[in-house]
Amino acid sequence: MAGENESNPPPAPKNSGLAKPDQVLPNPLLVIATPGPVLYPTLLAPLVVWHARSIATIEEALLHQSVFGMLLTKEDGITDNPMLSELYSVGIAVRVLKRVKLPDGSIQILVQGIKRFKVKKAIVAGQTAAKTESAEQPHLVVEPEYINDIVPDKTIEIDALTKNIINHVRDLSQTNPFFTDEMKLALVNAPHSGVAADIVSFALALRKTDAQEFLETFDVKERFEKLLIHLRREQDVANLQKKINDEVNNKIQTLQREFFLKEQLKQIKKELGLEEEGKEKTSRTFRERIAEAKMPADIEKITLSELERFETLNEASPEFNISRNYLEALVDLPWSKKTIDNLNIDHARTILDEDHFGLKHVKDRIVEFLAVRKLKSANSANSNHQRGSIILLVGPPGVGKTSVGKSIARSMGRNFYRFSLGGMRDEAEIKGHRRTYIGAMPGKFIQAARRAGSKNAVILLDEVDKISQSYSGDPAAALLEVLDPEQNQNFLDHYLDVPFDLSEMLFICTANTISTIPAPLLDRMEVIELSGYTLEEKEEITKRYLLPHALESAALKPSQLKLSRTTIRTIIRDYAREPGLRTLQQQLEKLARKTAAKIVERHESRERLRFPIEMKPENLREWLGPKRYWNEVAERVTHPGISIGMAWTSTGGDILFIEAVSLVGSGQLKLTGSMGEVMTESANIAWTYVKKRAIEELGVGADYFKNKDFHVHLPAGAIPKDGPSAGVTLATALYSLISGRIVKTKLAMTGELSLTGKVLPVGGIREKLLAAKRSGIQTVLLPEANRKDLEDLPVELLKTLKIHCVDHIDKVFELALEKRHTAKKDSMYSLHFRQ
Numbered sequence: 001m002a003g004e005n006e007s008n009p010p011p012a013p014k015n016s017g018l019a020k021p022d023q024v025l026p027n028p029l030l031v032i033a034t035p036g037p038v039l040y041p042t043l044l045a046p047l048v049v050w051h052a053r054s055i056a057t058i059e060e061a062l063l064h065q066s067v068f069g070m071l072l073t074k075e076d077g078i079t080d081n082p083m084l085s086e087l088y089s090v091g092i093a094v095r096v097l098k099r100v101k102l103p104d105g106s107i108q109i110l111v112q113g114i115k116r117f118k119v120k121k122a123i124v125a126g127q128t129a130a131k132t133e134s135a136e137q138p139h140l141v142v143e144p145e146y147i148n149d150i151v152p153d154k155t156i157e158i159d160a161l162t163k164n165i166i167n168h169v170r171d172l173s174q175t176n177p178f179f180t181d182e183m184k185l186a187l188v189n190a191p192h193s194g195v196a197a198d199i200v201s202f203a204l205a206l207r208k209t210d211a212q213e214f215l216e217t218f219d220v221k222e223r224f225e226k227l228l229i230h231l232r233r234e235q236d237v238a239n240l241q242k243k244i245n246d247e248v249n250n251k252i253q254t255l256q257r258e259f260f261l262k263e264q265l266k267q268i269k270k271e272l273g274l275e276e277e278g279k280e281k282t283s284r285t286f287r288e289r290i291a292e293a294k295m296p297a298d299i300e301k302i303t304l305s306e307l308e309r310f311e312t313l314n315e316a317s318p319e320f321n322i323s324r325n326y327l328e329a330l331v332d333l334p335w336s337k338k339t340i341d342n343l344n345i346d347h348a349r350t351i352l353d354e355d356h357f358g359l360k361h362v363k364d365r366i367v368e369f370l371a372v373r374k375l376k377s378a379n380s381a382n383s384n385h386q387r388g389s390i391i392l393l394v395g396p397p398g399v400g401k402t403s404v405g406k407s408i409a410r411s412m413g414r415n416f417y418r419f420s421l422g423g424m425r426d427e428a429e430i431k432g433h434r435r436t437y438i439g440a441m442p443g444k445f446i447q448a449a450r451r452a453g454s455k456n457a458v459i460l461l462d463e464v465d466k467i468s469q470s471y472s473g474d475p476a477a478a479l480l481e482v483l484d485p486e487q488n489q490n491f492l493d494h495y496l497d498v499p500f501d502l503s504e505m506l507f508i509c510t511a512n513t514i515s516t517i518p519a520p521l522l523d524r525m526e527v528i529e530l531s532g533y534t535l536e537e538k539e540e541i542t543k544r545y546l547l548p549h550a551l552e553s554a555a556l557k558p559s560q561l562k563l564s565r566t567t568i569r570t571i572i573r574d575y576a577r578e579p580g581l582r583t584l585q586q587q588l589e590k591l592a593r594k595t596a597a598k599i600v601e602r603h604e605s606r607e608r609l610r611f612p613i614e615m616k617p618e619n620l621r622e623w624l625g626p627k628r629y630w631n632e633v634a635e636r637v638t639h640p641g642i643s644i645g646m647a648w649t650s651t652g653g654d655i656l657f658i659e660a661v662s663l664v665g666s667g668q669l670k671l672t673g674s675m676g677e678v679m680t681e682s683a684n685i686a687w688t689y690v691k692k693r694a695i696e697e698l699g700v701g702a703d704y705f706k707n708k709d710f711h712v713h714l715p716a717g718a719i720p721k722d723g724p725s726a727g728v729t730l731a732t733a734l735y736s737l738i739s740g741r742i743v744k745t746k747l748a749m750t751g752e753l754s755l756t757g758k759v760l761p762v763g764g765i766r767e768k769l770l771a772a773k774r775s776g777i778q779t780v781l782l783p784e785a786n787r788k789d790l791e792d793l794p795v796e797l798l799k800t801l802k803i804h805c806v807d808h809i810d811k812v813f814e815l816a817l818e819k820r821h822t823a824k825k826d827s828m829y830s831l832h833f834r835q
Contacts, residue, residue: 025093025115028123029144031069032057033082038072038211039092040198041113050106053081057139058096058109066096069117069144072212084140089119090216093144116215117144149194150219161224165200168231194220197227204230283311286327294336299498303330326435326495329442333500334455341456342413343374351411356400357544358537361792362393365528366408390483392464392509392522395530396652396767398580401510402462404530408508409458417452419444421475422463430478432495442495445482445502456504464521465511476518483507483524512651531766532579532652535773536796538572539565546585554592561595562612570617574627577774579652579767587624591615594623629774637745641737643816644748645729646772646780647721648764653771655748656726657715660733665709673714676722683712685755686731689809693757694738710734725762727753728781731809732816741817748772749781749812757809761785766793773800780804781812 032054039045061068071091094111101107120143201214217223286307310323348370352363393401409416432443448459467476481487490499576584602609641660669687694700728751736743752760761783784807
């Protein structure tokens with residue numbers, strides 16, 4: 001293959017004259033294939049040839065006139081034995097001026113273009129063209145047709161084209177190294193215009209197809225026109241390159257100039273003592289803030305060391321922002337900032353009464369906390385280091401746990417900050433991320449102290465019972481160190497990596513249930529239960545807080561909407577029976593919005609509307625829709641085998657219906673209704689006791705139980721139910737079924753049943769009684785051991801419920817069942833009673 005050595009650019013073309021008219025060019029002509037470059041008449045070019053067939057052809061040509069032809073390949077590459085069909089039909093005849101053999105077997109030659117030629121046919125020693133193209137022939141020989149340039153007479157148009165090309169060459173000489181003064185001289189001394197066009201075309205280094213097309217253009221005028229197109233394109237590219245280079249140079253010069261000016265300005269300001277800018281200003285600000293923070297000596301030393309490191313960093317370095325954020329976190333912490341506690345008891349009671357109605361137990365505990373702190377302040381010489389406390393407010397949603405925390409902070413005059421722990425699964429959320437991680441930040445408690453702005457703030461940890469565990473660690477375990485007053489004096493956050501004192505913080509946690517809180521964490525807290533509100537308390541809260549807030553949110557005046565006491569009670573009883581206040585508030589806001597819409601509609605229609613709009617109970621269906629609750633207790637207990645129990649849930653109390661039926665079978669007991677393991681055991685205990693009692697006292701034979709199956713079901717089967725407190729209720733339902741004595745209406749009970757019939761104590765008495773009252777229950781049976789729990793109940797609740805405390809299931813049957821069975825003769829409830 002023949003080709004230009006790409007590592008060295010071709011020398012500037014030289015005009016060495018055309019072949020003389022009387023010079024005889026060979027015919028036939030030896031031909032070699034070359035992938036490039038395209039050479040034109042009169043021009044010189046070095047070539048490196050390494051294909052054996054091409055080298056053999058050149059050696060053969062040197063033995064005669066040293067003239068051979070060059071044909072350009074149509075493809076980029078070249079085979080060892082190219083066929084004529086793979087080559088262009090127009091090429092150039094060249095003369096070898098110099099040949100050098102290279103060590104690798106290739107040769108380097110210097111050739112001069114003589115004349116264009118066109119292949120008429122392929123011939124080798126008289127053979128046919130088909131055989132000539134065979135790979136067996138050593139040389140490729142063709143019959144050429146030598147072509148002379150079609151040079152027009154000198155006209156004004158040709159002169160204009162020539163001058164135009166010379167002008168373009170002059171312009172390009174400023175950017176293109178091939179357009180030199182030597183080329184300009186060659187153009188001036190060219191024998192005719194066709195040679196000048198070839199010289200410029202060769203210097204342009206056209207693409208292979210464009211160069212071949214230019215070689216095949218025999219008319220010089222047409223050649224000039226094509227050349228102008230290529231020159232114009234080359235000029236546009238050169239102008240664009242110059243523009244880009246100028247822009248880059250200008251930017252570099254501008255940046256260099258700004259850099260030198262800034263450095264000079266820094267030195268001038270330094271000499272004059274003027275204010276710095278950039279990193280110098282930031283560093284000075286950090287030093288001032290470090291001094292104002294009044295950190296402990298060891299921590300201040302670490303902070304100043306980090307500041308010195310910060311000052312050595314380049315602003316473009318990734319470490320610059322990391323160091324800056326770390327310094328921001330350190331100087332923003334309230335190392336010495338504290339608020340003065342307001343420990344006035346009367347002031348605290350006033351604030352608590354303003355914000356909340358009821359909650360006497362909670363308010364008393366807060367007052368006790370303030371009283372203890374006040375005595376410690378008076379008796380202790382080191383009153384500034386009183387340790388904080390951990391209060392856990394437990395209750396159903398909407399009873400005011402979060403607002404109680406805010407009231408505590410307001411009554412003490414402390415800063416307040418709240419964040420939620422619900423769904424937290426990463427230990428780093430508590431103790432922070434190490435600074436080696438991208439996007440690292442301090443933990444929640446350091447962030448809380450930073451935002452609260454004082455080291456003795458009130459921090460509310462919401463939903464502490466909803467912390468989760470994952471592969472990232474156990475956040476609840478990390479809370480042990482944070483909340484323990486014995487350990488949090490030197491709390492070490494992973495991000496800060498320096499101790500921070502949390503012992504003066506007052507931590508208030510909220511939860512719906514304590515069952516999911518780990519025991520070690522619960523042991524560090526003082527539990528204060530917030531139960532649901534009674535009807536009377538909800539009514540009073542509605543008048544004082546909820547209704548004015550709902551009117552204000554709907555842009556209504558108090559004189560525009562009026563709710564009577566009966567209406568408020570109806571809303572609470574039929575639409576908002578939940579222990580908390582959120583649903584009640586939503587219903588009141590719904591009424592306020594509808595009232596606002598009605599006022600605007602009447603105003604736009606120019607209808608008169610009389611104020612206040614009085615909302616009556618019979619109108620609530622139209623405004624709030626169908627009621628959500630019904631007092632169905634009396635309707636549900638219609639025949640033996642049905643009893644009503646009371647249950648506790650994390651969202652408050654509720655009543656629980658238990659249904660039992662018998663049918664022909666084989667003595668099986670079937671339990672349904674999503675009962676848990678503990679409740680299933682309670683049902684089996686109740687069944688064992690009832691069978692024993694029925695055989696001994698009701699005269700039921702053993703065959704009675706062998707021939708029947710008994711099915712116990714708890715409605716609302718989609719809701720899981722568990723716990724031992726339904727034992728008494730299960731036994732009552734089964735005994736009612738077997739004895740045929742119906743359970744008294746509007747009566748509910750709770751209590752764990754032992755195998756010997758004793759009624760054992762249970763929890764959640766307040767929530768269960770509130771749920772019973774909301775559901776229309778009038779009589780309640782409680783374990784005797786729970787009598788002490790009645791002392792803390794509201795007087796209004798005790799007045800509206802008839803409560804019996806029992807210690808044995810016999811007393812339950814006596815109080816809960818009708819004296820005589822109600823079954824008709826020959827019914828499924830007909831039994832022979834022992835007289």
